Amino acid sequence: MSEERRRAVLRAIVEDYVSTHEPVGSKALAEARTLGVSSATIRNDMAILEEEGLIAQPHTSAGRIPTDLGYRSFVDQLAAAALPDAHKRAIGTFLSDAVDLNDVVERSVRLLSQLTRQVAVVQYPSLRESAVRRIELVRMGAEHALIVVVSADARVDQRTISLGEATSDEAFERTVREVNATAEGLTGARLEAALTMWAAAPDQVPWAGAVADFVVTAARGGTVERVVFAGASNLARAGSGLEADTIAPVLDALEEQVVLLRLLHEMAAEGDDVTVRIGAETHHEALSRTSIVAAAYGRDAASLVGALGPTRMDYPGTMAAVRAVARYLSKVVEL
Amino acid sequence: MSEERRRAVLRAIVEDYVSTHEPVGSKALAEARTLGVSSATIRNDMAILEEEGLIAQPHTSAGRIPTDLGYRSFVDQLAAAALPDAHKRAIGTFLSDAVDLNDVVERSVRLLSQLTRQVAVVQYPSLRESAVRRIELVRMGAEHALIVVVSADARVDQRTISLGEATSDEAFERTVREVNATAEGLTGARLEAALTMWAAAPDQVPWAGAVADFVVTAARGGTVERVVFAGASNLARAGSGLEADTIAPVLDALEEQVVLLRLLHEMAAEGDDVTVRIGAETHHEALSRTSIVAAAYGRDAASLVGALGPTRMDYPGTMAAVRAVARYLSKVVEL
DNA sequence: ATTAGCACTCGTCGAGTTCGAGTGCCAGGA
DNA sequence: TCCTGGCACTCGAACTCGACGAGTGCTAAT
Numbered sequence: 001m002s003e004e005r006r007r008a009v010l011r012a013i014v015e016d017y018v019s020t021h022e023p024v025g026s027k028a029l030a031e032a033r034t035l036g037v038s039s040a041t042i043r044n045d046m047a048i049l050e051e052e053g054l055i056a057q058p059h060t061s062a063g064r065i066p067t068d069l070g071y072r073s074f075v076d077q078l079a080a081a082a083l084p085d086a087h088k089r090a091i092g093t094f095l096s097d098a099v100d101l102n103d104v105v106e107r108s109v110r111l112l113s114q115l116t117r118q119v120a121v122v123q124y125p126s127l128r129e130s131a132v133r134r135i136e137l138v139r140m141g142a143e144h145a146l147i148v149v150v151s152a153d154a155r156v157d158q159r160t161i162s163l164g165e166a167t168s169d170e171a172f173e174r175t176v177r178e179v180n181a182t183a184e185g186l187t188g189a190r191l192e193a194a195l196t197m198w199a200a201a202p203d204q205v206p207w208a209g210a211v212a213d214f215v216v217t218a219a220r221g222g223t224v225e226r227v228v229f230a231g232a233s234n235l236a237r238a239g240s241g242l243e244a245d246t247i248a249p250v251l252d253a254l255e256e257q258v259v260l261l262r263l264l265h266e267m268a269a270e271g272d273d274v275t276v277r278i279g280a281e282t283h284h285e286a287l288s289r290t291s292i293v294a295a296a297y298g299r300d301a302a303s304l305v306g307a308l309g310p311t312r313m314d315y316p317g318t319m320a321a322v323r324a325v326a327r328y329l330s331k332v333v334e335l
Numbered sequence: 336m337s338e339e340r341r342r343a344v345l346r347a348i349v350e351d352y353v354s355t356h357e358p359v360g361s362k363a364l365a366e367a368r369t370l371g372v373s374s375a376t377i378r379n380d381m382a383i384l385e386e387e388g389l390i391a392q393p394h395t396s397a398g399r400i401p402t403d404l405g406y407r408s409f410v411d412q413l414a415a416a417a418l419p420d421a422h423k424r425a426i427g428t429f430l431s432d433a434v435d436l437n438d439v440v441e442r443s444v445r446l447l448s449q450l451t452r453q454v455a456v457v458q459y460p461s462l463r464e465s466a467v468r469r470i471e472l473v474r475m476g477a478e479h480a481l482i483v484v485v486s487a488d489a490r491v492d493q494r495t496i497s498l499g500e501a502t503s504d505e506a507f508e509r510t511v512r513e514v515n516a517t518a519e520g521l522t523g524a525r526l527e528a529a530l531t532m533w534a535a536a537p538d539q540v541p542w543a544g545a546v547a548d549f550v551v552t553a554a555r556g557g558t559v560e561r562v563v564f565a566g567a568s569n570l571a572r573a574g575s576g577l578e579a580d581t582i583a584p585v586l587d588a589l590e591e592q593v594v595l596l597r598l599l600h601e602m603a604a605e606g607d608d609v610t611v612r613i614g615a616e617t618h619h620e621a622l623s624r625t626s627i628v629a630a631a632y633g634r635d636a637a638s639l640v641g642a643l644g645p646t647r648m649d650y651p652g653t654m655a656a657v658r659a660v661a662r663y664l665s666k667v668v669e670l
Numbered sequence: 671a672t673t674a675g676c677a678c679t680c681g682t683c684g685a686g687t688t689c690g691a692g693t694g695c696c697a698g699g700a
Numbered sequence: 701t702c703c704t705g706g707c708a709c710t711c712g713a714a715c716t717c718g719a720c721g722a723g724t725g726c727t728a729a730t
Contacts, residue, residue, distance in 0.1 A: 002702090023692090025691065025692050025693085026692075026693080027691080027692070028691095037703075037704085038703070038704050038705075039692095039704090039705095040694095040695095040703075040704055040705070040706090041702085041703055041704070043692090043693070043694075043695095044694095044702095044703090046693090047693090047694080057692085057693085058712095059710095059711065059712060060692085060693075060710055060711055060712085061690090061691065061692050061693070061709095061710055061711040061712060062691080062692070062693095062711085062712075063691080063692065063693095064692095098495075099494045099495060100481065100493050100494045100495050103494075133471065133473060134469075134471050136468065136469050136471075136485045138468060138485060138486075138487065138488075138489045140489050146435070146489040148483075148485055148491055150471045150473060150483050151473075152473065153473075154473045154475050154481040154495075156483055156491055156493055158435050158491055159434045159435045159438075160433075160434060160435050160489075230590055231590075232567055232586045232590065233582075233583040233584070233585075233586035233587045233590070234583075235586075236571065236579055236580075236582045236583040236586060237580075237583045238579070238580050238583070243579075244571055244573070244578075244579040244582075245571075245572075245573050247568075247571045247579075248568040248569075248571040248572045248573075249568070250568075251567045251568035251571060252568045255565055255566070255567065255568070337671090358723090360722065360723050360724085361723075361724080362722075362723070363722095363723095372672075372673090373672070373673055373674080374673090374723095375672075375673055375674070375675090375725095376671085376672055376673070378723090378724070378725075379671095379672085379725095381724090382724090382725080392723090392724085394679095394680070394681065395679055395680055395681085395723085395724075396678095396679055396680040396681060396721090396722065396723050396724070397680085397681075397722080397723070397724095398722080398723065398724095399723095
């Protein structure tokens, strides 16, 4: 009883099923001649694999398909696959003319969705503390102002604040000068202390506190986490293997951000090169028919790129593409 | 032969079909008692409507469904419907705590997709020329820099430029001071002239031209046009009436931006309060099974909000929601 | 101009049937 | 002990068939 061969049978089943999308029977496998044993032997192995919960049959007289556990076992045994040269070149060229951070993320997610033919997701790089370089305030109407914070690490955060009451132009200009003088070049606790003191000064404008707050959070690493995705059509494309009513919840989850972010965080915590969640392992009803392949990138590997598709997907290829894009992204983001 | 009644028949067919998603027959219509005539009469009217190309039957022994032309005729006769109070309140509250332009757009598109249960699209407000308020340059690594332009109308544009060759810190700082002194407060042709002269000065850094170019385009009204969408899952949800293989191309079109932008521009040109494109009227294969309802908003009504769904959609309701959101958006954006 | 009536069409639904892929198990062979 | 060929069996897919009925167009009567 060759444990070895049984793994091979599982691998063959997964590969066959992924490419044909049809339950695979013992006969077909035997005729493929890659295993060198008869269909009867394969049947015996299949029976054991089924007992182990790695494969299942949709109905009695059909072939077998891998279960989530089967995919898991398959993936765990996988050696890192090489990325086709054409894809390597594509990655190399795609970002040569990216124009800012948005652009990099946008291009990455598009590229990855094309390489994998899945839905690609890219989490915006979560940035570290950084010194304040310049604060700009722009009046909008009588009661609002836009505050723009440019950080030393080339990030730009902005938000509107309400002025509360009329502020004279002179007071406004003075505030801008003062807050810049106070905050420029500072980081973290020292920045916070300086700004708090400044905002508490006796003859200060009433909205100084709001300004100080925002500057501090901006310097602390930006506002909110975001995930962008592309290639949603790959979910719906013929042969994705997802039924129409399965894909609506997936789209919802993608748009909802929260769900996806939590999942990505969990995956980041595992710390492997490339992590894979298969079907129910996502712990989300909506995603229970899909798998997600993700890799960390950036400073401290704090952000994630990933590809999401039906559990029946080309794991080796997807993993290679995700890994490669993550590497290139790291290069770009870290400079 | 009452032309009047025939219109009523068409209206009844559209309304019935929209709510039931099933071909509607003469008998059902007669029994609804809103027309006050017998099924035979309705049959005669139907025959004429069919000749006119407004309705069709999927197969001989089935009821009728409206054609694109039928919907068009229906929509053209439509009086502006009122928006449910609950929806009005939703719109009123949703934007009270929007935090910047991104946030406004994001919230709008989410809201509209919920109100209409369709895919909502919002084009970023295309902004007008505006004076330069402040230019910030931030070094990134040895060879790149980020340039940030804050405009007087509270817009922030940014992009990385390549420095080409090593630039000393002093030269860098000097450049920042100079370009700010040159550009601040200027607009349009004068801005361009001043910057061109500045960039052409004898001992200028080699990348001054790139900076000047970007500042000019930023002041001219921003960089690229963008459309965001939300509610893609509504396309896939059961009962959307779109087959699985119809929705993939639609998703592609949504992500591709270009197609959508061109369509929205065309619609903006028509200048009505709310414009509707039905099925093939979109002139795009991918969208030939969908309709789009759009309204302009913002200064000069230069940008568009819209909702996109199956041709068989609730036109009156969708039009009311789109109109309302466009109005509120105008208020917010114009302040 | 409208209506009631009637003959006709044709798609849907369920039952019954065949077909074959795929299985499990057993007995014989290396 | 492990593999293989063979065989009986299961069960879903695909097809046929007929009844049913929703819906139509036409005609004659009002």
